[in-house]
Amino acid sequence: MKTIAELKQMNLSTAVINLGVKKDDVESLKDREFAEKYLNDFLPLNNNCICCNAELGGFLGSCRWGLQYGECFCSECDYPGRARHEIKDDQENIILRINNILQYHPSVLEED
Numbered sequence: 001m002k003t004i005a006e007l008k009q010m011n012l013s014t015a016v017i018n019l020g021v022k023k024d025d026v027e028s029l030k031d032r033e034f035a036e037k038y039l040n041d042f043l044p045l046n047n048n049c050i051c052c053n054a055e056l057g058g059f060l061g062s063c064r065w066g067l068q069y070g071e072c073f074c075s076e077c078d079y080p081g082r083a084r085h086e087i088k089d090d091q092e093n094i095i096l097r098i099n100n101i102l103q104y105h106p107s108v109l110e111e112d
Contacts, residue, residue, distance in 0.1 A: 031095045038087045042102035049103065051079040056101045063101055072101060080104050 043050055047057055054076040056063045062075035063083065070084030081103035087096040 031089060034089050035087045035096050038085070039102075041105055041108045042082070043105050045100055045102060049074040049077060049079055050106075052077040056081070056103075074103075080109070 047055060049056055049062075052074060054062045054074055056074060063072045063081070064075045065072050065083075066080075070082050070086075072081050072083045073079065074081070081101050083099065083101045085096075085098040085100075085102070086094050087098070089095050
């Protein structure tokens with residue numbers, strides 16, 4: 001299992017690069033900018049935990065829900081993620097919903 005410090009040393013991309021936001025998914029370039037800004041806090045879509053490699057999704061997945069809406073954690077190592085995403089514009093209107101487990105990028109986590 002890796003520590004947050006070790007993960008921060010790795011050259012990891014963000015969800016914007018792998019998951020992407022297709023042009024057809026949002027109405028305008030400005031909406032795409034909001035989506036990309038939001039997704040920059042997450043790792044690319046992956047079925048396994050970045051920290052311990054446990055399977056997160058599916059029938060036998062090891063993701064457990066947190067107390068805050070959409071938040072989840074790897075059941076094996078407690079690495080945080082989010083499974084329900086509502087991307088909003090500057091007027092707080094929802095412009096895109098994503099229902100996939102995305103783990104937080106190590107750069108946005110605080111070390112214990």
